[in-house]
Amino acid sequence: METQQRFEEIEGGSESSVSPAPLFPHTVWSRVHRAGREGNEADLAMEDLCEIYREPARKYLVSLGCQAADAEDLTQEFMLRWATRETMQRLAPETGKLRSYIRQSLRNLLSNSRRDSAIQRRGGGQAHFSLDDGDLPEIPAADHVLDSEWALALLRMVMTRLRESYESRGKATVFDRLADTLFDADVVQPYAEIGVALGIKESQVKLEVHRLRRRFGESLTAAVAATVADPADVDGELRHLLQAASRAQLR
DSSP, rough: OOOHHHHHHHTTTOOOOOOOSSSSOTTTTHHHHHSSSSSSSHHHHHHHHHHHHHHHHHHHHHHHHHHHHHHHHHHHHHHHHHHSSSHHOOGGGOOOOOOHHHHHHHHHHHEEEEEHHHHHHHTTTOOOOOOSSSOOOOEEEHHHHHHHHHHHHHHHHHHHHHHHHHHTTTOHHHHHHHHGGGGGGGOOOOOOOHHHHTTTTHHHHHHHHHHHHHHHHHHHHHHHHTTTTTTGHHHHHHHHHHHHTTOOOOO
16 A cells, blocks of 8 residues: 555565554444444444544634634534434445535534524524535635644544553553654654663664554554545545644644
8 A cells, every 4th residue: 555655665664573453443434333333332432533523623613713612612512413323323434534524514513503693683583403504605724724633633642542552561651752753853862862761772762663653654544544435545535634734733
């Protein structure tokens, strides 16, 4: 796969030992399908979806002209309506990218909210809530906000899961020392200095960096694969994610 080749070029080679299992399953839309079931795994899948999309949804509403307090309320309303087993069961890969579906749903929600407010100001009745229509103008800059925040949220979640994996093996300190090697080579300490801090040889540091980059690439690719309908779209969506993330900074 082109994406994996790019990550291997960054790493400078391939790993001879067996790589750990990806932190996310490679099956497309797996998070959504799992969230529509019952049990602990479904709850965890739902938590993942909410973690990825809640903050991007709020900032997207703000970028559409929604006041901060109203955006918070609408985000909460959206999550209550969207993050349900019934909704997850209705979603299907035929709807396209999950992010695109959420974008349109938020636009519809904001449009309906504004319509409700106008009706209330005129002393009218209640307007019906719908996720099926919307009349907001297209705002390309707002779409960039959603994409960038989605990319950062996904990257943060992948990094959190990776750290938890290292911590479970008693190697959290190794992860903390090497995490910067994934994003900004200019701020990375020389491997010899990292080795002294960790009490390992420089050659071992290089191996640990290689393994971390490989695991990060696999995990990020799998996380993206879980948000698209067609496996053939993964490489393009991953490129889009990295470009979107470059427009913002991890905080």
